[in-house]
Amino acid sequence: MLSCPFPISDYPYITMAHGGGGSLSKKLIDELISPVFSNPLLDQRNDGASFITPGDSLAFSTDSHVVSPIFFPGGDIGHLAICGTVNDIAMCGAQPSYLSVGFILEEGFPTNDLWKVLQSMKRTADDAKVQIVTGDTKVVEKGKGDGIYINTSGVGVIKCDPPPAPTRVQAGDVVILSGDIGRHGIAIMAAREGLELETTLKSDCALLNEAVMSLIDAGIELHCLRDLTRGGLASGVIEIMDTASLSMEIDESTVPISKSVRSVCEILGLDPFYTANEGRFIAIVPATKQDKALAALRSHPLGNDARIIGKVSSGDPGLVTVKTSIGTHRILTMLSGEQLPRIC
Amino acid sequence: MKFIDEYRDAEAVKRYARAIRKIVTRPWTLMEICGGQTHAIVRFGLDALLPNEVTLAHGPGCPVCVTPIELIDKAIALAQREKLILCSFGDMLRVPGSSLDLLSAKAQGGDVRVVYSPLDALKIAKENPDSEVVFFAVGFETTAPANAMAVYQAKNYKIDNFSILTSHALVPPAMQTLLSAEGNRVQGFLAAGHVCAIMGEEEYHPIAEKYKVPIVITGFEPLDILEGVYLCVKQLEQGRHVVENQYIRSVPKQGNPHAQKVVREVFEVVTRKWRGIGPISQSGLGLKEEYQAFDADKRYSLQSIEAEESPDCLSGDILRGAIKPHQCPAFGKSCTPEHPLGAPMVSTEGACSAYYIHRRHTAPTPSICNP
Numbered sequence: 001m002l003s004c005p006f007p008i009s010d011y012p013y014i015t016m017a018h019g020g021g022g023s024l025s026k027k028l029i030d031e032l033i034s035p036v037f038s039n040p041l042l043d044q045r046n047d048g049a050s051f052i053t054p055g056d057s058l059a060f061s062t063d064s065h066v067v068s069p070i071f072f073p074g075g076d077i078g079h080l081a082i083c084g085t086v087n088d089i090a091m092c093g094a095q096p097s098y099l100s101v102g103f104i105l106e107e108g109f110p111t112n113d114l115w116k117v118l119q120s121m122k123r124t125a126d127d128a129k130v131q132i133v134t135g136d137t138k139v140v141e142k143g144k145g146d147g148i149y150i151n152t153s154g155v156g157v158i159k160c161d162p163p164p165a166p167t168r169v170q171a172g173d174v175v176i177l178s179g180d181i182g183r184h185g186i187a188i189m190a191a192r193e194g195l196e197l198e199t200t201l202k203s204d205c206a207l208l209n210e211a212v213m214s215l216i217d218a219g220i221e222l223h224c225l226r227d228l229t230r231g232g233l234a235s236g237v238i239e240i241m242d243t244a245s246l247s248m249e250i251d252e253s254t255v256p257i258s259k260s261v262r263s264v265c266e267i268l269g270l271d272p273f274y275t276a277n278e279g280r281f282i283a284i285v286p287a288t289k290q291d292k293a294l295a296a297l298r299s300h301p302l303g304n305d306a307r308i309i310g311k312v313s314s315g316d317p318g319l320v321t322v323k324t325s326i327g328t329h330r331i332l333t334m335l336s337g338e339q340l341p342r343i344c
Numbered sequence: 345m346k347f348i349d350e351y352r353d354a355e356a357v358k359r360y361a362r363a364i365r366k367i368v369t370r371p372w373t374l375m376e377i378c379g380g381q382t383h384a385i386v387r388f389g390l391d392a393l394l395p396n397e398v399t400l401a402h403g404p405g406c407p408v409c410v411t412p413i414e415l416i417d418k419a420i421a422l423a424q425r426e427k428l429i430l431c432s433f434g435d436m437l438r439v440p441g442s443s444l445d446l447l448s449a450k451a452q453g454g455d456v457r458v459v460y461s462p463l464d465a466l467k468i469a470k471e472n473p474d475s476e477v478v479f480f481a482v483g484f485e486t487t488a489p490a491n492a493m494a495v496y497q498a499k500n501y502k503i504d505n506f507s508i509l510t511s512h513a514l515v516p517p518a519m520q521t522l523l524s525a526e527g528n529r530v531q532g533f534l535a536a537g538h539v540c541a542i543m544g545e546e547e548y549h550p551i552a553e554k555y556k557v558p559i560v561i562t563g564f565e566p567l568d569i570l571e572g573v574y575l576c577v578k579q580l581e582q583g584r585h586v587v588e589n590q591y592i593r594s595v596p597k598q599g600n601p602h603a604q605k606v607v608r609e610v611f612e613v614v615t616r617k618w619r620g621i622g623p624i625s626q627s628g629l630g631l632k633e634e635y636q637a638f639d640a641d642k643r644y645s646l647q648s649i650e651a652e653e654s655p656d657c658l659s660g661d662i663l664r665g666a667i668k669p670h671q672c673p674a675f676g677k678s679c680t681p682e683h684p685l686g687a688p689m690v691s692t693e694g695a696c697s698a699y700y701i702h703r704r705h706t707a708p709t710p711s712i713c714n715p
Contacts, residue, residue: 193460262348327354
């Protein structure tokens with residue numbers, strides 16, 4: 001790994017002056033941030049990036065990242081910040097092209113940690129084949145931030161016509177889940193709370209654009225795509241069914257959950273259906289295309305455990321039910337906030 | 345997963361449901377004590393597998409739900425103090441006090457931290473010698489040993505900036521109160537497996553004898569609960585009323601003597617108030633004289649505030665098993681998890697929350713299973 005080019009001996013921590021718009025701000029951007037993301041559009045050093053749209057229909061999305069701790073098993077805030085927006089654009093059926101990056105740094109944040117985060121963002125952006133073409137950096141006083149916050153926004157070219165959207169979901173469609181759920185939420189909780197697990201559980205944080213492209217390239221008619229982030233699988237499907245005014249039944253026994261995630265959830269009284277993911281998505285497709293869609297998704301490493309987990313019907317609008325492992329039914333509802341571990 | 349999957353086996357569950365149908369000849373009302381059991385019943389739709397003759401009443405065994413509103417207000421008052429860290433189990437944070445909850449107190453600047461064990465709170469006290477650290481010690485017999493151990497260690501290691509705000513409840517006195525109440529409908533109990541893992545079965549024998557009720561110590565998985573119901577119904581049909589242990593894999597007859605010892609060392613039995621039910625004689629645990637220095641209530645001379653419950657909240661009737669959550673006029677209307685009127689709508693172990701989360705539209709949940 002390259003070493004940090006910034007004169008750390010002079011400034012091992014971010015100071016207010018790095019956000020003041022003067023020479024130290026310029027130094028931070030010129031010597032630390034810009035060289036990492038260097039590309040012709042960024043290097044124009046304009047107030048924004050100017051480019052010719054590479055396609056007729058564009059998708060545009062934004063995502064802010066405040067994760068704590070910033071380095072966690074399976075990723076870091078930089079990796080997450082690129083994956084977050086790339087995945088949101090991919091869920092619009094688009095191939096992401098350009099990103100913007102906004103940093104809010106807290107006074108006292110170690111410059112070396114910023115360097116590590118930048119390197120991680122660069123690697124992830126390269127993997128996603130996206131360019132970071134514009135950005136911004138602000139510094140807030142110590143105590144008014146949590147080290148580092150990152151916002152990313154981006155545009156991508158829509159690759160399927162019509163693009164997937166909740167309103168396109170139809171009764172009879174099947175729901176395909178790309179792999180096991182709950183790893184990001186539990187890995188973060190374990191890292192944050194110092195839970196000692198027998199195995200190291202890693203976040204599933206990953207770029208989903210290629211897995212989505214494998215579906216598009218296979219010519220699958222994509223009715224809806226959704227990456228399952230905060231709120232987990234449950235919140236994702238409830239939101240879609242709410243917008244689509246349709247009903248869905250999920251077969252619990254078909255939803256893959258790793259042994260570690262299940263164990264931690266059992267101990268703490270958490271429900272993996274509501275636990276966060278950062279590298280999983282659902283695809284809602286016509287039943288006639290289910291085999292082809294499964295085959296396409298399984299051909300990609302991030303989809304090799306893809307399964308059909310449920311079916312859409314014209315029942316109660318917004319109703320999502322789960323067929324439990326013992327054959328009964330329960331209803332999934334939105335949680336009012338974060339899941340809280342129970343007493344006993 | 346071992347000890348989970350075999351107790352969620354669909355075929356075995358159906359076999360027990362069939363066995364219950366086979367032996368039942370008339371209506372019986374059973375009460376599961378523990379909120380964890382209520383949650384499992386609703387989550388897995390177990391009551392939909394039972395014959396119409398068997399009614400499950402949901403008991404008062406949710407520690408969050410029975411913590412008096414005055415104590416929540418005291419915890420909030422502590423959280424609002426300068427240089428004081430209030431540590432709590434997660435599901436206490438959203439329980440409404442008379443005007444705020446702990447989550448709002450945190451948002452307003454209070455230092456409220458979620459911990460998984462009272463020993464984590466003790467560690468925070470050690471690491472922050474310039475702050476006072478209070479652990480909100482809520483729970484039944486199950487959490488009492490760990491809370492007792494935290495106080496015991498604080499005293500022995502002289503961690504003087506640590507104290508607990510205690511709200512410990514005991515199950516057997518509450519069962520007796522329910523059984524003595526006018527109009528009681530409960531004819532048999534599924535006793536709380538985790539409580540009995542600590543306390544053993546001893547104290548349930550006199551209750552079974554005096555009130556002529558079968559008491560089956562029961563676990564938390566679908567198969568546990570259906571086996572508990574089966575054993576309880578079998579006793580009722582045969583006119584028997586003894587203590588039986590369905591949860592043998594976790595509950596030894598004598599319980600956990602080491603855990604009981606540390607509880608006896610630190611706590612004594614006191615009279616306490618149960619939210620929604622009122623005061624019950626000898627139904628709680630308070631710190632003994634020699635550990636009073638660690639009692640946050642006394643250390644900070646907290647004012648006892650007479651707090652008002654919402655008149656629309658029927659949580660008392662629900663905690664006594666007199667009505668089901670969806671029979672409360674406020675359920676799902678003025679009372680939701682976002683705006684709970686009472687604690688049972690907050691905790692994941694609360695009966696109202698379990699009903700709301702898993703069967704918002706219908707009750708009971710329709711079963712597709714044909715036992």
